[in-house]
Amino acid sequence: MNAVRRGLGNGLVQAFLVVIGLIWVTPLAGLFLSSLRSAEDTAEGGWWTVFAGPAQLSFDNYSALLKNTGMTQAFWNTVLISVPTTVLVVVLAALAGYAFAWLDFPGRDSVFLVVVALLVVPVQIGLLPVAKLFGQLGLFGTIPGVVLFHVAYGLPFAVFLLRNYFAEMPKEMLEAARMDGGTEWRIFTRLVLPVGRPAIASLAIFQFLWVWNDMLVALLFADSSSQPLTVQLQSQIRQFGSNIDVLAPGAFLSLVVPVAVFFAFQRHFVQGVMAGSVK
Amino acid sequence: MTATLVKETSPPPAGAVARARRTRRRGRIVAVLFAFPALLLLGALVVYPVLFSIGRSFFDASGTRFVGGENYTEMFRDPATVKAVRNTAIWVVVAPALLTGLGLILAVLVEKVRWATAFKLLLFMPMAVSFLAAGIIFRLAYDEDPDKGVLNAAVVSVHDAFKGTSPYPTARARDGHGLKAEPDGSYRTTATVSPGDLVTLGLVGVPPKDLPAGAEPASPAAGRTAAPNELSGVVYLDFTPGGGGEQGKVDPRESGLPQTQVEAVGDDGTTVARTTTASDGSFRFTGLDSGSYTVKLPASNFAQPYGGVSWLGPALVTPAIIGAYLWIWTGFAMVLIGAGLAALPRDALEAARIDGANEWQIFRRITVPLLSPVLTVVFVTLVINVMKVFDLVYIIAPGPVQEDATVLATQMWLVSFGGGNNQGLGSALGVLLLLLVVPAMVINVRRFRGSQR
Numbered sequence: 001m002n003a004v005r006r007g008l009g010n011g012l013v014q015a016f017l018v019v020i021g022l023i024w025v026t027p028l029a030g031l032f033l034s035s036l037r038s039a040e041d042t043a044e045g046g047w048w049t050v051f052a053g054p055a056q057l058s059f060d061n062y063s064a065l066l067k068n069t070g071m072t073q074a075f076w077n078t079v080l081i082s083v084p085t086t087v088l089v090v091v092l093a094a095l096a097g098y099a100f101a102w103l104d105f106p107g108r109d110s111v112f113l114v115v116v117a118l119l120v121v122p123v124q125i126g127l128l129p130v131a132k133l134f135g136q137l138g139l140f141g142t143i144p145g146v147v148l149f150h151v152a153y154g155l156p157f158a159v160f161l162l163r164n165y166f167a168e169m170p171k172e173m174l175e176a177a178r179m180d181g182g183t184e185w186r187i188f189t190r191l192v193l194p195v196g197r198p199a200i201a202s203l204a205i206f207q208f209l210w211v212w213n214d215m216l217v218a219l220l221f222a223d224s225s226s227q228p229l230t231v232q233l234q235s236q237i238r239q240f241g242s243n244i245d246v247l248a249p250g251a252f253l254s255l256v257v258p259v260a261v262f263f264a265f266q267r268h269f270v271q272g273v274m275a276g277s278v279k
Numbered sequence: 280m281t282a283t284l285v286k287e288t289s290p291p292p293a294g295a296v297a298r299a300r301r302t303r304r305r306g307r308i309v310a311v312l313f314a315f316p317a318l319l320l321l322g323a324l325v326v327y328p329v330l331f332s333i334g335r336s337f338f339d340a341s342g343t344r345f346v347g348g349e350n351y352t353e354m355f356r357d358p359a360t361v362k363a364v365r366n367t368a369i370w371v372v373v374a375p376a377l378l379t380g381l382g383l384i385l386a387v388l389v390e391k392v393r394w395a396t397a398f399k400l401l402l403f404m405p406m407a408v409s410f411l412a413a414g415i416i417f418r419l420a421y422d423e424d425p426d427k428g429v430l431n432a433a434v435v436s437v438h439d440a441f442k443g444t445s446p447y448p449t450a451r452a453r454d455g456h457g458l459k460a461e462p463d464g465s466y467r468t469t470a471t472v473s474p475g476d477l478v479t480l481g482l483v484g485v486p487p488k489d490l491p492a493g494a495e496p497a498s499p500a501a502g503r504t505a506a507p508n509e510l511s512g513v514v515y516l517d518f519t520p521g522g523g524g525e526q527g528k529v530d531p532r533e534s535g536l537p538q539t540q541v542e543a544v545g546d547d548g549t550t551v552a553r554t555t556t557a558s559d560g561s562f563r564f565t566g567l568d569s570g571s572y573t574v575k576l577p578a579s580n581f582a583q584p585y586g587g588v589s590w591l592g593p594a595l596v597t598p599a600i601i602g603a604y605l606w607i608w609t610g611f612a613m614v615l616i617g618a619g620l621a622a623l624p625r626d627a628l629e630a631a632r633i634d635g636a637n638e639w640q641i642f643r644r645i646t647v648p649l650l651s652p653v654l655t656v657v658f659v660t661l662v663i664n665v666m667k668v669f670d671l672v673y674i675i676a677p678g679p680v681q682e683d684a685t686v687l688a689t690q691m692w693l694v695s696f697g698g699g700n701n702q703g704l705g706s707a708l709g710v711l712l713l714l715l716v717v718p719a720m721v722i723n724v725r726r727f728r729g730s731q732r
Contacts, residue, residue, distance in 0.1 A: 013388050017398055020385065024401055027416045027606065030429050034419060045426045096317035103310030111318070116727045118325055120716040122667050124691050125709040128335070128702055129328035152324035155317050184309050213409030215670045220696060230411040237674060240418055241427075247415055255412040262407035266400065269407070270614060 097162030382612025414674025481517030535560020
């Protein structure tokens, strides 16, 4: 009797979760199917009508997108912004994280508390002052400007994460290396970085996705020649409805990279998000 | 930048004998060199801007005149900003609580199925999708036209399944051909009829492609004569495809209108019989008492089709965007709470089971209290993130509805850069955003110091 009831309960749980799963898949499937339909078909009826006549699907929208130089340029800009940002954040945060964890300098702990406090500072507050600053430095509207802003606002979390990870290393290990006459640079590159690999991987993935997906920062700091895919697509939102054959494949293109990264490195990604849950 | 760093931080070749003091001083220099690049950027692009914004918020739009707290009082006077504050409050009250609750329920339930990992991956995946892409996804899903937006397509088909659809929303009668329009949208014969009569009711305005499949020509039925005790007739489309035909007459190629509701109304205005037309548009009422009647085509034949819900209209736009936000963040809440769940002491749960507690009691009395630290972390994280929500609102709310959906972050953007061009008020809004996350800042610092002892 009890077993029957439990079986029934489990069936209900399964059904509920299947429904939730379908709700989660449907919007994404809708975007993908919309991206494969011509503008005329989209004007005729919703993407779900393809189940009646799948022959109308094609990759024509994507090939049109690849011929659109604005789009391809924006795609490259996205790469040129997110890859250097990720590298810089990881390098600078690893150096600083090591200093905060194992090197001695005056005011170290209070400075680190400031970094902890900076974890939750909203990007918005930096927009206006940094825009003025970049205007004076000639960085406004350029890719290096966008990168620098991202690096600065990525650093508090990155330094926090790596410092805490490095601090967990056994003290004896470092002291032994120092006794052997290793310079700090050598210890950092040969010992700390290899040991810190899991944390660095999580950080890199998280940082990459964060910058790849950004719209707000680039909306202000990039001009039309340096704008990433998100801003390029955003500029076409105004005509929403008449240009779904451009927006849908564009959005899909912009999400396919992060989703691929997510599936390839899901373990690191989940760890990164968990470590960042105070942010 | 990295290259110069490498050169700077490479220490000189170690001498054979080094004095302790020199070593220590050199150690400090090395340490500062390690930390310097990060601290320089943080100082110049984060700390300095915070201070600058605080200062700027006390000046007017052009930045030349000191206005004290005027921008801050303006914030609560300007209707658009007040709206933004109110919407942000709605977000903060609704979204984190919903997400934490949903995450908790799913985290508990998903442990009971074998495909838990696949489910978690699926729900977590939207975390990797940009707000922009999510915005486009949901702009598409929420489209008001049921032929475009999947949500309204679903709503409309559910509605129609229960309430039915009207067969001829576009149909109307020509004036002066025996039918007159009533104020409620129905049509009624101008002349009275009696059993034994046959009436022809012509309508126009139905495009031939909207005729139901299987509709047949009406003229054979119109040529019949009614039995003495029955009132019969035909409802037809008074339009001959390709031209020709005579108005008010049932011409040979004119189609009947099947599925039309027809009512016989007595002298006193009460409906005495009702029926539905056959595939050739014919109908008949049998067993009527002799007397005079009018024939009525009730308004339900001509009701406009149900258009669904205006998701992105002023009233529902904020809940709709919160819905999109749930799509993105539920996986986060579920996975974090799931990790907390996995770390719960099995003994406590087992002991409760042995004591005969049911699943609900275990959930209420043991799981939730033990999980409360994790739930707090999830909740606080979400509150911080919800306060800063920008892209989703900016993308999903259509232009004219933008001001109904506006939140602090979008308002700050609009005021500073998007046409408002009031950087004093914009800075004050930025400072308000910062003030709102100060409690989280304090919690983080306290928690960190606690962990260091």
